[in-house]
Amino acid sequence: xxxxxxxxxxxxxxxxxxxxxxxxxxxxxxxxxxxxxxxxxxxxxxxxxxxxxxxxxxxxxxxxxxxxxxxxxxxxxxxxxxxxxxxxxxxxxxxxxxxxxxxxxxxxxxxxxxxxxxxxxxxxxxxxxxxxxxxxxxxxxxxx
Amino acid sequence: xxxxxxxxxxxxxxxxxxxxxxxxxxxxxxxxxxxxxxxxxxxxxxxxxxxxxxxxxxxxxxxxxxxxxxxxxxxxxxxxxxxxxxxxxxxxxxxxxxxxxxxxxxxxxxxxxxxxxxxxxxxxxxxxxxxxxxxxxxxxxxxx
DNA sequence: TGTTATAATGATAATGAAAATCAAAATCAC
DNA sequence: GTGATTTTGATTTTCATTATCATTATAACA
Numbered sequence: 001x002x003x004x005x006x007x008x009x010x011x012x013x014x015x016x017x018x019x020x021x022x023x024x025x026x027x028x029x030x031x032x033x034x035x036x037x038x039x040x041x042x043x044x045x046x047x048x049x050x051x052x053x054x055x056x057x058x059x060x061x062x063x064x065x066x067x068x069x070x071x072x073x074x075x076x077x078x079x080x081x082x083x084x085x086x087x088x089x090x091x092x093x094x095x096x097x098x099x100x101x102x103x104x105x106x107x108x109x110x111x112x113x114x115x116x117x118x119x120x121x122x123x124x125x126x127x128x129x130x131x132x133x134x135x136x137x138x139x140x141x142x143x144x
Numbered sequence: 145x146x147x148x149x150x151x152x153x154x155x156x157x158x159x160x161x162x163x164x165x166x167x168x169x170x171x172x173x174x175x176x177x178x179x180x181x182x183x184x185x186x187x188x189x190x191x192x193x194x195x196x197x198x199x200x201x202x203x204x205x206x207x208x209x210x211x212x213x214x215x216x217x218x219x220x221x222x223x224x225x226x227x228x229x230x231x232x233x234x235x236x237x238x239x240x241x242x243x244x245x246x247x248x249x250x251x252x253x254x255x256x257x258x259x260x261x262x263x264x265x266x267x268x269x270x271x272x273x274x275x276x277x278x279x280x281x282x283x284x285x286x287x288x
Numbered sequence: 289t290g291t292t293a294t295a296a297t298g299a300t301a302a303t304g305a306a307a308a309t310c311a312a313a314a315t316c317a318c
Numbered sequence: 319g320t321g322a323t324t325t326t327g328a329t330t331t332t333c334a335t336t337a338t339c340a341t342t343a344t345a346a347c348a
Binding site: 077079081097099100106108110112113116117120121124125126127128129130131132133134135136137138139140143 | 221225241243244250252254256257260261264265268269270271272273274275276277278279280281282283284287
């Protein structure tokens with residue numbers, strides 16, 4: 001399997017928390033790992049349900065929450081109010097460039113910006129933990 | 145009045161949109177302008193209702209939306225899902241430093257970061273419009 | 289200053305996302 | 319296998335925001 005590491009992380013997390021394995025949790029994890037897009041809970045639910053028709057909506061919510069807790073997943077709350085989820089494991093930290101016309105987005109990192117962000121936090125007496133940065137604009141395609 | 149400019153902006157906006165003035169809109173605007181905090185709709189409603197007890201919840205929602213449209217107000221969606229509103233007029237663009245313990249936050253700007261953000265957007269073929277940046281960490285007080 | 293067309297209001301219902309509830313089913317240590 | 323405990327899925331609840339709609343207010347104009 002290509003996702004051995006991720007599966008291990010999830011299993012370990014379940015164990016340390018005294019939680020149990022289940023077909024549903026495994027199914028949601030598999031779908032999540034197999035799709036490298038920023039899915040919403042609803043999209044995840046629809047796809048996972050194909051392989052396991054009895055799957056419930058609530059279970060997807062519960063599982064995605066566990067994935068976030070164990071560090072495999074990051075929740076992104078966009079300005080339009082929707083939440084989407086992206087892979088965290090094996091993906092370095094990054095920020096987003098988002099097209100305001102078509103919604104397309106790109107993952108970006110600028111080490112210099114990262115450095116300056118750290119500096120700024122410390123300058124204000126903050127011990128930095130994490131950050132989010134989204135740049136909104138119009139992409140090449142939409143500008144034409 | 146100290147808020148002449150802001151009131152003018154709002155009135156002009158209403159006119160260009162073919163909308164009407166009203167006591168309620170004026171009341172919500174006044175409260176919004178008089179409090180330099182990041183209020184939620186609910187907080188705004190409670191305060192404005194004191195001066196105009198017949199004020200309805202929906203009107204506050206509608207008015208705050210107009211304030212955002214005319215550039216007096218900016219909506220901030222925080223990670224906890226709540227929306228809060230901050231003054232935009234006469235306040236330069238800024239980002240936020242947010243304490244993950246106590247929720248306190250500070251407005252910050254780093255011109256160098258701003259410049260690098262522009263550069264990064266352009267580097268990816270984006271015509272930058274705006275951005276949001278939030279740095280999360282633990283503030284001095286909470287760290288002790 | 290009326291008249292009148294149009295927009296705004298406020299009470300309430302509708303919506304939609306996320307969380308809570310709970311009986312039945314699944315898991316796993318023994 | 320047994321039994322304590324957790325998970326599940328269907329459903330309800332919650333809560334923020336929007337939509338609806340009859341009534342009221344606004345403002346251009348006679």
